Amino acid sequence: QVQLVESGGGLVKPGGSLRLSCAASGFTFSDYYMSWIRQAPGTGLEGISYMNSGGTKYYADSVKGRFTISRDNAKNSLYLEMNSLRAEDTAVYYCAGGDGHYGAMSDWGQGTLVTVSS
């Protein structure tokens, strides 16, 4: 079955960096449209970065210039490099993917918590 497993979250100081990983299995990863979606404590969902199967990348204004999405199809993995972290980046980060049909995210990981605090 489809499985997405995030890792790399943790506590980091403001201005610091962190790299999130998402290991995928159970489907043809290279065909999937992948994303990182976050949820700050007690709030709703925010799509922050997307990457289609062709390699085109998109970012929300809130993270543009600080975060970088990438994928390694040979390793069935998705990454999010996060730099210049701020307190407002504190959230659960979900890896999610779909076949691109109407942009729907049909598969989600369990999430990894990133806490930015001094």
Added chain:
Amino acid sequence: DIQMTQSPSSLSASVGDRVTLTCRASQSISNYLNWYQQRPGKAPNLLMYAASSLQSGVPLRFSGSGSGTDFTLTISSLQPEDFATYYCQQTYSAPPYTFGQGTKLEIK
């Protein structure tokens, strides 16, 4: 940016009730509208895509409708496992796609 507004923000209902949740877009998005359910402490789960298409494995008591700017998600007969927060998401504009703020469905 396309803004998505859900109403109500919260709703109390009983098992067996029929409930309708609403999502409104700030501009026309055709039928590029998806619905997700999120139970406490869990990742979201795709319920509906393209406004009215039921995702595989989702119970038939869920249905969606709408086009343009106004959309609804209806649960025909609430079950205990349906008490959760529901989010709409537009995928009409270029990514990153925006979500509504959510509707929390609570047990009365």
